[in-house]
Amino acid sequence: DVKVTQSSRYLVKRTGEKVFLECVQDMDHENMFWYRQDPGLGLRLIYFSYDVKMKEKGDIPEGYSVSREKKERFSLILESASTNQTSMYLCASSAGQPNTEAFFGQGTRLTVV
């Protein structure tokens, strides 16, 4: 069974903390993505990576950075967490060829207080 695993289901962090969200996929996929999901706004792309050490900004990269040191792992970093980053964060991966579906992790509900 293919899997995208996010390290935490729920996180509570304080304003100003540096936060790491980890994601691992076991499908040898080239592409990995981080989305945030908010009521009424749907899924918005933060960053994606199409290869190790490669990254591209998505629609809302401000306040975030990413790291992809190994093919199977993609980390989202909140440099200094703020309350407006309270959200559901979803990691996904897809194969490198065009027109293939993305597989999602179970999500991390982050609350910044």
Added chain:
Amino acid sequence: GESVGLHLPTLSVQEGDNSIINCAYSNSASDYFIWYKQESGKGPQFIIDIRSNMDKRQGQRVTVLLNKTVKHLSLQIAATQPGDSAVYFCAENMWGYSTLTFGKGTMLLVSP
């Protein structure tokens, strides 16, 4: 439960009815489309996809229809069951691009 369903269009049906969920996509250059299902507390799951050279594709109890003229996608669920209750998203992709663009979603509520 998760709050992802707030502010969403909602379709309420009775168990056994057929459901139709609609999606208007934005980019006329998109050539690949997916429907995802998201249950409360879970990540989105792939349901069915369709490429732009087709106008209909069927799966088990689900059918996707694509109308490129009006940039419209629909998901039909036959004999809807309580387990189908979820938020449904359409997503579009352009050839050569890795990323999917998602719609806002529709909540489907199925009453026994």
